[in-house]
Amino acid sequence: MQDSESPKVDREANRLSARAARYARVGRDVGGIAAKLAGARALGLTTDREQNAGDLMRALGGLKGPLMKVAQLLSTIPDALPPEYATELQKLQAEAPPMGAAFVKRRMMSELGPDWAGRFASFDLKPAAAASLGQVHRATAHDGTALACKLQYPDMQSAVEADLVQLGLVMKLQRRFNPSIDTREIATEIGARLREELDYRREAKHAALYRLMLADVPDVRVPRVHADLSTGRLLTLDWLQGERLLDFRHASLETRNRLARVMFGAWWHPFSHYGVIHGDPHLGNYTVFRGGADNDAQGINLLDYGCIRIFPPAFVGGVVDLYRGLLEGDEARVVQAYETWGFRGLTRELISVLNMWARFIYGPLLDDRVRTIADGVAPGEYGRREAWRVKQALKEKGPVRIPREFVFMDRAAIGLGAVFLHLKAELNFHRLFEAEIEGFDLGVVQDRQAKVLAESGLA
Numbered sequence: 001m002q003d004s005e006s007p008k009v010d011r012e013a014n015r016l017s018a019r020a021a022r023y024a025r026v027g028r029d030v031g032g033i034a035a036k037l038a039g040a041r042a043l044g045l046t047t048d049r050e051q052n053a054g055d056l057m058r059a060l061g062g063l064k065g066p067l068m069k070v071a072q073l074l075s076t077i078p079d080a081l082p083p084e085y086a087t088e089l090q091k092l093q094a095e096a097p098p099m100g101a102a103f104v105k106r107r108m109m110s111e112l113g114p115d116w117a118g119r120f121a122s123f124d125l126k127p128a129a130a131a132s133l134g135q136v137h138r139a140t141a142h143d144g145t146a147l148a149c150k151l152q153y154p155d156m157q158s159a160v161e162a163d164l165v166q167l168g169l170v171m172k173l174q175r176r177f178n179p180s181i182d183t184r185e186i187a188t189e190i191g192a193r194l195r196e197e198l199d200y201r202r203e204a205k206h207a208a209l210y211r212l213m214l215a216d217v218p219d220v221r222v223p224r225v226h227a228d229l230s231t232g233r234l235l236t237l238d239w240l241q242g243e244r245l246l247d248f249r250h251a252s253l254e255t256r257n258r259l260a261r262v263m264f265g266a267w268w269h270p271f272s273h274y275g276v277i278h279g280d281p282h283l284g285n286y287t288v289f290r291g292g293a294d295n296d297a298q299g300i301n302l303l304d305y306g307c308i309r310i311f312p313p314a315f316v317g318g319v320v321d322l323y324r325g326l327l328e329g330d331e332a333r334v335v336q337a338y339e340t341w342g343f344r345g346l347t348r349e350l351i352s353v354l355n356m357w358a359r360f361i362y363g364p365l366l367d368d369r370v371r372t373i374a375d376g377v378a379p380g381e382y383g384r385r386e387a388w389r390v391k392q393a394l395k396e397k398g399p400v401r402i403p404r405e406f407v408f409m410d411r412a413a414i415g416l417g418a419v420f421l422h423l424k425a426e427l428n429f430h431r432l433f434e435a436e437i438e439g440f441d442l443g444v445v446q447d448r449q450a451k452v453l454a455e456s457g458l459a
């Protein structure tokens with residue numbers, strides 16, 4: 001065993017050493033790009049923004065994993081980065097090589113002890129899926145339960161911190177050369193959420209929270225946590241069998257609409273009733289399970305609970321106030337909503353710009369008819385036209401600082417809308433939303449939230 005596995009272990013160790021070397025090189029490269037841009041500005045020279053963006057993303061690309069989550073988020077926030085930079089960020093792929101069998105054994109031993117294998121009836125050393133911060137292995141409990149074991153890559157804490165440093169440099173460049181949006185709160189929020197995702201004990205509590213919140217929502221499955229097989233860097237859940245959501249793009253309209261309604265409830269019910277959102281609603285976090293007499297697509301499996309945002313109930317009230325204000329033309333209620341969220345120094349001009357973006361986000365909810373989420377807009381273009389319009393207006397009317405709570409709400413709304421676009425669902429989103437906020441009461445939300453947070457161990 002020693003002879004056959006030691007070369008693999010050496011290769012894993014070499015990859016970690018290589019990553020540390022990349023951190024140093026990336027810092028040097030980003031610093032060089034910053035110096036070039038600063039020098040050009042001081043001399044009044046123009047630069048090739050597309051070339052600079054390409055240079056910067058090639059420097060950052062070596063970090064892969066955690067940066068991918070940053071890239072997904074930044075690409076949805078208007079003017080958080082120059083468009084050339086956002087385009088380059090979207091090209092990055094999560095290409096971290098999977099941990100080999102020998103290294104998986106070492107990692108599992110470090111989490112569950114030397115007898116770790118005996119705690120499972122079976123454990124597949126080959127990963128079933130890879131994520132930005134870890135990989136998932138299939139296993140079987142001694143009672144026959146199918147398990148999903150999410151094992152964190154080694155040294156992820158230092159990887160995240162290093163990537164956040166590079167993010168800070170990118171955003172600092174953005175504020176210097178195009179200050180229409182102050183991105184400091186954005187960077188703070190991203191850092192907080194990424195650090196939370198490293199704590200698998202917290203993610204286990206998030207899964208428990210969702211089982212409580214969605215207990216009465218039909219056709220949504222949340223896996224159970226197996227606490228005796230979980231640690232801070234290993235999370236063991238039920239394996240929920242399902243098919244990719246994208247595999248149903250060409251299903252009947254009835255099937256696609258059913259899945260979209262389930263998705264709508266799975267996202268909006270926790271927010272409107274408990275002040276909690278899933279901040280990363282991309283297609284890979286859901287699968288479809290079948291059922292019924294015809295064995296057709298019946299519901300949605302929710303698979304990932306790392307990026308969960310718990311809001312103060314007042315923030316939820318702001319969302320409802322903005323919706324009602326836009327629907328009824330009540331300007332005072334609209335302003336109250338923005339101030340509740342933490343926007344400061346609002347002028348009439350800035351409110352007008354914010355309303356441009358709000359009317360895009362809320363558009364389907366305000367429109368009392370059956371429609372797609374964004375009629376005639378391709379999934380890859382969703383929100384770009386509106387983001388460009390907001391950017392141009394902010395150049396004239398800004399600057400504005402985006403409150404940190406707003407960041408993941410905005411990201412999640414775009415991500416959820418993209419899922420509806422992929423499904424080509426045709427629904428009355430206005431009626432669905434009205435049903436979720438019927439009888440909305442801030443005090444009731446506060447009481448509900450306190451109860452489920454206490455029961456899930458998050459209080």
